[in-house]
Amino acid sequence: MDKVVEIENLTKIFTFSVKNPDKGFLANLFSPQTKSIIAVDDISFSIEEGETLAFIGPNGAGKSTTIKILTGILYPTSGHVRVLGLNPQKNRKQLALNIGTVFGQRSQLLFNLPLTESFELFSKVYELDRETYKVQRDKLIELFDLNEFITQPVRKLSLGQRMRAEVAVALLHQPPIIFLDEPTIGLDVVAKRKLRENLKAINQEFKTTIFLTSHDAGDIESICDRTIVVNHGKIIFDGSTSNLRREYLDKKVIRIDLGDDNDEALDLKRDGIKAQRNNKHEAIFEVDTKQTSIDDVLKDVISGKSIEDITIEDPPLEEIIGRIYENK
């Protein structure tokens, strides 16, 4: 399988001048103090064709900077980057012709004109022949369910409709890879779900590689098979999304339905057990599996009490990610 993205020892340092309040205007102008921030710190990874990758991290971790280097917008300070076999900085225009990009907070559509005009414009921008354009446009209209608002000016679309349109337009030239920077930001639950389904569908139907950054654990879980976690510009996790859960999972939530026959609440006295609720009908415990095994907890629960139902759950991915950010 071909590698669509290859990054080796990528580093990006931003240097900017800082005003010194103790110096005068001219001194600040001609000999300004400078400050450097390491946005991306010696990272290496590669992405295979058709992969769905979540590239996540807290604010300022270096996610967007990495995307911008990969798409040729920013120049790396050092390191080696290839996207679709091209150097994004040296072959920016050729790369742009072969990738799709969606930046959640920035629109690429023609705001005042009907959505059809954006499709028309992008067909020329991506140098598509008329036939290919029409076939792909019709496919995307159907897949992203754009028909009901395609003739409306973009400014009149809801955020959810607009984001679907943004992604659809970015796929007009059938790019082998699409970069999505927080595509579901600000969307309601239904719009998020719809967009996630669409993204999953394009990955399956067109084999499009997805490179996604998001703060939304739901996006990561429902779209991406692989996750890279970055913090302070460094990779702190790179593996399958299910492994991310397993690797950082040191807590389980046990819900016990005690029914109506018990006279009193459960009495669990073990280290690492925190009761979220505990009465004679129902108990919810958070168990720190590093201190107490689930086996032991279950033995305690079963002995001496009649139970109607029991479920063991992982904490939500959002919580796990939050913990990774806090710890590293």
Place this chain on the structure above:
Amino acid sequence: MKTNKSNPANAIAKYLKVYLVSVKEVLFYPQKMQATVLLIPIRVLVFLFIYDYAFKYIGRPINGINAQIAVWGIAIYQVLLFAQFRGIFRTISEEIKNGSLETQLNKPYEYLFYKFWEHLGKGSPNFLVSLAVVLPFLLLFVGGVPDTFRLTNLIGFLFLVLGGTLVSAALYILIIMPAFWIEDAQPLFWITDKLILVLGGAFVPLALLPQSFQTFANLTPFGAPMFATQMFYPTFAERWGLLFLLQLFWIAILSLAILVVFSKAKLKMSINGG
């Protein structure tokens, strides 16, 4: 991995589409255009009163300029403003500040060319409509076409409009470049804009200004965008060829400067919000 390559032959279709889409965008909301265009006759009327009074008071033309020529020149300035690129400064400046530049830098076109054609498209309908509004107004209220007008002047006028548009585009694009480093190049815009205003003949025809001003206007890029306003000057027929060459000179110099500075700006770029 196999990738598509850009075909240079598609560039014309690409930028032409950008132009047409921008025209469409203006025509989609004609109210804004109407308001802007209808202000021109009012401004011209004010200048008509002022110059009519001033030349009656002086009692003779100055450097071959009378009230009629002065007002025609000022009216042309107002119309030509729509073919100028003042707006491109604000657009690019905003895009640098709010970071939306990034959505365009990763598209398969040259960002500055895109902006050029976009603004040309936005200006064209306003330019044509204002010309259609102002011409009958001038013919009716300013006493017809000045005697100095010759058909050959019209050819010179068209060349100078084209040249002036390109000089203005290059000038406003060049002064936005520092914004990549300092984020706000507004002071440069102010200086450039006011110089064009004065040396282009927005309020006072160039021929009425002191000789030193006229020389400065003709030999710097600040007067070049509005050379076409001189089309009714008695000496225009002999001079427009030279003025056009000066415009070509500035287009070449400024474009070269943009090329050098923009390539450095891209290396230094840091996009807000990531």
